[in-house]
Amino acid sequence: MIRRTGTVILALMACALSMPVEPPPESKIDPVMYLARFGYFPEISFRGVGSAPLNQPHVDQNSSVFENAILEFQDFAGLDLTGKLDETTLEKMAQPRCGVADKGKLELRFKRYARHSSRWEKTKLSYFISNYPTDSLLTKSEIDKEISRAFQIWSDSSNLDFKRVLAPEQADIQLDFFRRNHGSDDPFDGRGGVLAHAFFPRWGGDVHFDSDEEWINERFKSRAFSKNAKQLLQTAVHEIGHSLGLEHSKAKRSIMAPFYQGWMDDLHLETDDIQGIQSIYGKSKETATSKPETTTICNTSKRPDIIFGTALPNPSPPGIVPSPSKPDICFNTYFDAATETKDGSFYVFQGDYHWKLTLEKAGFEPQYPRTNQDWGGLPGDVDAAFYNPTDGMTYIFKDDQVGKYFNTDIQPGYPKPISQEFPGAPDRDIDAALLWGKNSQLYLFRGSLYWKYNFDKRTVEDSYPLEINKRWRGVPNNLSAALRWTNGKTYFFKGSSYYRFDDDTFAVDANPRVRYPRTIGKWWLGCHSKPQTDLETEMEEDAGTKRNPRRWAWS
Numbered sequence: 001m002i003r004r005t006g007t008v009i010l011a012l013m014a015c016a017l018s019m020p021v022e023p024p025p026e027s028k029i030d031p032v033m034y035l036a037r038f039g040y041f042p043e044i045s046f047r048g049v050g051s052a053p054l055n056q057p058h059v060d061q062n063s064s065v066f067e068n069a070i071l072e073f074q075d076f077a078g079l080d081l082t083g084k085l086d087e088t089t090l091e092k093m094a095q096p097r098c099g100v101a102d103k104g105k106l107e108l109r110f111k112r113y114a115r116h117s118s119r120w121e122k123t124k125l126s127y128f129i130s131n132y133p134t135d136s137l138l139t140k141s142e143i144d145k146e147i148s149r150a151f152q153i154w155s156d157s158s159n160l161d162f163k164r165v166l167a168p169e170q171a172d173i174q175l176d177f178f179r180r181n182h183g184s185d186d187p188f189d190g191r192g193g194v195l196a197h198a199f200f201p202r203w204g205g206d207v208h209f210d211s212d213e214e215w216i217n218e219r220f221k222s223r224a225f226s227k228n229a230k231q232l233l234q235t236a237v238h239e240i241g242h243s244l245g246l247e248h249s250k251a252k253r254s255i256m257a258p259f260y261q262g263w264m265d266d267l268h269l270e271t272d273d274i275q276g277i278q279s280i281y282g283k284s285k286e287t288a289t290s291k292p293e294t295t296t297i298c299n300t301s302k303r304p305d306i307i308f309g310t311a312l313p314n315p316s317p318p319g320i321v322p323s324p325s326k327p328d329i330c331f332n333t334y335f336d337a338a339t340e341t342k343d344g345s346f347y348v349f350q351g352d353y354h355w356k357l358t359l360e361k362a363g364f365e366p367q368y369p370r371t372n373q374d375w376g377g378l379p380g381d382v383d384a385a386f387y388n389p390t391d392g393m394t395y396i397f398k399d400d401q402v403g404k405y406f407n408t409d410i411q412p413g414y415p416k417p418i419s420q421e422f423p424g425a426p427d428r429d430i431d432a433a434l435l436w437g438k439n440s441q442l443y444l445f446r447g448s449l450y451w452k453y454n455f456d457k458r459t460v461e462d463s464y465p466l467e468i469n470k471r472w473r474g475v476p477n478n479l480s481a482a483l484r485w486t487n488g489k490t491y492f493f494k495g496s497s498y499y500r501f502d503d504d505t506f507a508v509d510a511n512p513r514v515r516y517p518r519t520i521g522k523w524w525l526g527c528h529s530k531p532q533t534d535l536e537t538e539m540e541e542d543a544g545t546k547r548n549p550r551r552w553a554w555s
């Protein structure tokens with residue numbers, strides 16, 4: 001209690017001293033936005049992590065919904081449970097923190113440490129540091145060292161190994177320093193507030209640091225007190241925890257607690273963090289006496305709230321007025337799945353909605369998005385989809401079920417268990433599915449592995465699964481979606497990026513003028529209001545020409 005009060009006063013003092021650049025945080029905290037953004041209104045749509053709600057929430061501050069959210073926040077932050085927006089609660093909201101939500105649909109409440117239902121399918125991981133903050137007190141090599149120490153802290157307590165690589169395409173985890181708007185995820189907010197955010201493995205595992213923070217190591221320790229500078233190591237250890245699949249912890253001194261904890265001299269993982277990481281990847285090499293406990297992963301990753309094929313009633317609790325506006329896919333440009341249908345339409349899915357792509361230029365048909373309910377009660381957050389021209393049917397995967405569609409009409413007897421429709425295939429949680437144009441066989445992707453399903457033999461071929469990077473050269477792990485497009489070419493999607501695959505060289509296209517990955521928003525959806533990241537601009541400059549953003553990449 002004493003420690004917490006001390007931290008708050010210190011934080012306020014530091015903010016007051018730096019008033020010209022940083023107004024008092026209270027003045028910019030909108031409690032409804034704060035609670036919505038960090039996951040305290042479960043009814044409001046969220047997209048993964050580090051992500052603002054798609055729609056501006058309308059919540060009455062006198063409603064029970066608001067009071068419950070305040071109570072949940074107070075509980076998570078270890079405050080007195082008053083249910084009121086009191087001074088302590090507002091101070092806590094003003095405290096510097098991680099940008100990843102505290103709560104979400106996937107939270108596992110029965111565990112003290114919260115484990116996200118997303119993990120790497122291997123224990124040797126690589127990382128790439130893509131840039132450095134401008135005007136940093138720290139040298140590049142000091143930053144490299146802090147990042148390396150942060151990975152070391154996780155590998156010391158688990159079965160994981162990390163290796164730094166110098167090319168982004170070889171990296172599982174990419175680390176970036178960004179300021180303000182930086183692509184399609186949550187913008188940063190200048191000094192203070194959100195310090196960094198990261199993506200869970202299923203979203204690619206990348207880490208973004210707010211470049212506007214004053215990042216320090218031991219050499220500048222005094223500035224942690226005088227200038228409110230932030231310990232890079234502490235933030236890096238925390239964010240890498242998300243990259244590995246850990247959610248926020250309620251345990252106050254846990255490195256996975258969402259709030260920045262002030263300078264820590266002896267930075268180490270708490271029991272809570274260690275149990276969390278070992279439950280996913282096993283114990284450290286020295287202490288390991290048994291095999292990693294991986295048997296429960298499938299069970300715990302199941303989302304019990306979704307019933308495939310059933311239209312769930314979605315009553316709005318009092319206090320929340322559902323916004324009539326539909327989600328803007330340009331806000332967060334990833335696909336859960338992408339597929340063709342018999343009539344030659346191409347659809348992409350995200351959350352509860354789907355969009356029909358226009359064929360002649362980047363963009364989608366005007367009457368879209370439409371809800372997934374149009375597809376015979378298909379639930380949200382589908383896993384994967386593919387079209388089979390042989391039977392004219394489209395298949396959509398969700399959890400352990402698969403639905404079969406003629407255009408958008410579900411066929412009798414579906415959905416069925418995947419294990420029944422595609423014997424030998426992974427029986428759930430498929431990342432992406434593709435009917436490859438070269439041999440008309442089905443490929444299913446999950447994590448770092450893929451399976452080849454033979455329709456004639458009605459089973460997965462021997463020797464599968466194989467590593468994706470062994471055969472599909474340049475294609476990343478943990479894909480979001482895959483699609484065969486009208487030009488007969490194969491496209492792989494991951495997060496907000498896509499890769500075009502050359503079926504003849506069996507590698508990601510090596511056209512010297514167009515380098516992959518490219519951004520989905522611009523080249524598939526025709527979104528061009530978002531500021532580009534420096535990387536995208538560089539890629540275009542390297543490509544030699546500035547292309548019309550409304551045109552396809554290959555025209």
Ligand SMILES: [Ca+2]
Nearest residue numbers: 190192194210
């Ligand atoms: Ca910030």
Ligand SMILES: [Ca+2]
Nearest residue numbers: 336383431480
């Ligand atoms: Ca997917």
Ligand SMILES: [Zn+2]
Nearest residue numbers: 098099100258
């Ligand atoms: Zn976090």
Ligand SMILES: [Zn+2]
Nearest residue numbers: 185186197208
């Ligand atoms: Zn970001």
